[in-house]
Amino acid sequence: MAAIHTLFATSMGIDTHQEPVVFIRADSEVCRAEGFNANTRIEVSVNDRSLIATLNVVTNEVLPARHIGFSRIAWQRLALAGHEMVTVRHAPVLHSMSAVRKKMYGNSLSHKEMNDIISDISQHRYSDMQIAAFLTACVERLNTDEVIALTQSMVASGKRLSWPDRLQLVDKHCIGGLPGNRTTPIVVAIASAAGLVMAKTSSRAITSPSGTADTMEVLTRVHLDLAEIQATVRKANACLAWGGAVNLSPADDMLIRIERALDIDGTGQMVASVLSKKIAAGSTHALIDIPVGPTAKVRSQATAENMASLFETVGKALKLKVCCLITEGNEAIGYGIGPAQEARDVLAVLQCQPGAPADLRERALFLTAHLLNMADRGELSETTALARELLQSGQAWQQFQRICEAQGGLKSIPEAACSLPLGARHSGTLLAMDNRRLARLAKLAGAPYSPAAGLRLHAKLGQALAMGQPLFTLYADSQGELDYAADYYAHNHDLFMIGEAP
């Protein structure tokens, strides 16, 4: 067997995000004896714990002799306190990368191959570069069996919630692509006010300026563990939690991080991501909202129908009842884009404020009616009336407050440090807006990492505008980010189309 090399652990105080990095001196015996180089993948063990990490070789005195430095995530994953003796060796051969290469060449993967890849990823054996290669190889190239295998593997990679005394647990999801389309908190409030049980876990943004979890985090605590989710649902019949904190489908969270860096979101990957979360959460029913529009994530009815069919087939194979709704997606929903701005719209609708965005309200009612219908609460005409009554009577708002209280209390929405109002460049009717570039604009301003960052629209499609009339306001936490976004807008005025009404 190979010689055992031991070193003393020390924290480098360097944050390398999710990829574990360790630091060893170039002049150390272990580098020479084991043939370690910069970027070698090595296995670090302490007691019964081990970790695969990327090596950075240190060429000067930042590290004492006979020590190994850890990046923050490597330090946390090995649960180190300092000065432990750790052993290092070459990382074992990563067999599942052969399957990734097979996929790159366009071949199909077996259930076992897919499972091996996801298992290795969830055990942190892949470098960011290897995860990037796996995701890229899968974009638009997964067949239905592979998506089923991927979904099952992602469920198997983490914990599962069980609800012994519940026959029904319903969920909803929007595939995204429409900035500001923050219906989930409203749907959950109304539907649970109607008696449905919803253990809603949501993701953070992948490529958008805000995910439901980002928006909800502005309003209450969303970082709940499994016991807290179960307690919240017992108390309030529903929750609105972040899914990433509960180790449901943890592989998915690691994939999403790289998808975000590469700005990709393939269909098969997305279906597996969404359904794995639902299945791991113990759901029996899932309603999926697929907005279609020229600048939405899905641009044609045919693509939407294929996606709906894949969702329903994979759901059926995994014993989850899935129903897809294809909805109109021509413009941003509501007025706010970015976590805090979207939270303002959500509260306006729930509190039935006079200026509440009608499009957000009507869309939430439409989805809730379908969800109640799917869960056998009556014909669509009946469930539509019920949903509206629960919203208008204030019962949904009371129910929303009950959920937030159970999660730790309702918070006040943060204000951005910097803002910049921007007016119409000329007079005319607002004819179109480019959802993708609007989303990018909000991201450049700092959303979702800075919750108060984003933008607020002051006009909707079809509205007549005078020259200089406020079109939207940019919000950011720092002048640098505000300038960065404003600079992008200066080169992209045409993301709003203002002209003669047809």
Added chain:
Amino acid sequence: MAAIHTLFATSMGIDTHQEPVVFIRADSEVCRAEGFNANTRIEVSVNDRSLIATLNVVTNEVLPARHIGFSRIAWQRLALAGHEMVTVRHAPVLHSMSAVRKKMYGNSLSHKEMNDIISDISQHRYSDMQIAAFLTACVERLNTDEVIALTQSMVASGKRLSWPDRLQLVDKHCIGGLPGNRTTPIVVAIASAAGLVMAKTSSRAITSPSGTADTMEVLTRVHLDLAEIQATVRKANACLAWGGAVNLSPADDMLIRIERALDIDGTGQMVASVLSKKIAAGSTHALIDIPVGPTAKVRSQATAENMASLFETVGKALKLKVCCLITEGNEAIGYGIGPAQEARDVLAVLQCQPGAPADLRERALFLTAHLLNMADRGELSETTALARELLQSGQAWQQFQRICEAQGGLKSIPEAACSLPLGARHSGTLLAMDNRRLARLAKLAGAPYSPAAGLRLHAKLGQALAMGQPLFTLYADSQGELDYAADYYAHNHDLFMIGEAP
């Protein structure tokens, strides 16, 4: 415009291989004001130079306040000396990543899109993860026009050699996949002894245990700059240099580094890589050797013919005369695998030693005869006789020494620190060997990073073996690597098939 943030430059003494990394304190004003996080891509400028780097946020006292730390490659690329004032800002939006995403979705790229990607990569604007995504998206999915565009873009990314007084400049290349197939030094020696001019630049190994440049580096200096290559060719009519040192097709070198980490080697990418080097070196003729065998890189005659056709078409479009030879590739060539071991075989053939590997010699003669024929030096029967005569008479060996002298002198071959002879597990005839796993075995022993590492075969296919008779010897520079390779072999005895002769 965005605020300008200045920091003092300091070297961190951390080697992150080729990806530039910079370190900034989490408590710094610039992180707060610009919204910088771990893994943010930022642009660092000093005087008229700038660099895109990945940010690692530093959470303790390893970095003084108001300083920015640089990894070794970032420090080198910005040509810093220490304590310069540098400015930092968010990296500009990388437009060419949209084209990468387009390719992921299976769409074709225009010449301009391909050129933008390669230009950004060669200017170090891509992270390793982004390069991995680009390469993966291209594996087996480039059409002929895209390969032509990729080849041209790679040529345009670097310098070009010109040879004003030469009408012919010939080159040869083997696509690889056969361990030990080190014909190039022999072919160059014989062909240039016959009067052909060969400014041969070779690559280091991509996924193999040794590239021609790795093997030649054992014998002489290969790290030549452009002027040295030209001087060597003037002196000796030929050179055997590493291509990476001369900035010919530098984008290719960056792609190869990531291909190596992911262990991939797509056809279109490979054709572009090979031909871009030839064109940038000013070649007029190129002979390509494509070995075919069940465990070689190319496994079927049909694949080899497609590859040959792509080589010839792309060559023609770029005014390079290309001729492909499809050769037998059932077993490793010669006895040595790994830089030093292959160099021993090369010298044995050139010096006409009694134990020289006949298969390596005959293959080199065959290729040289075709090269001479392609360059109008006579019918194949004539060029075959000429090549053999030049080898047997010692003229090729003299010519080889002349080339090495011109490059800095012939070196003595290094000995490995550790070795382990391994015998046949039972008696019988050696029926087959798995080239891929043989290559992996040599790599696990440390090749090509440790030049003396690798293995030496003691038997060829068809040879009868007694139980325990030496089959091969493993070589490594450290006991750790030797153990690592031996452990792999313990689980892969069947990479040699020993049985009844048919």
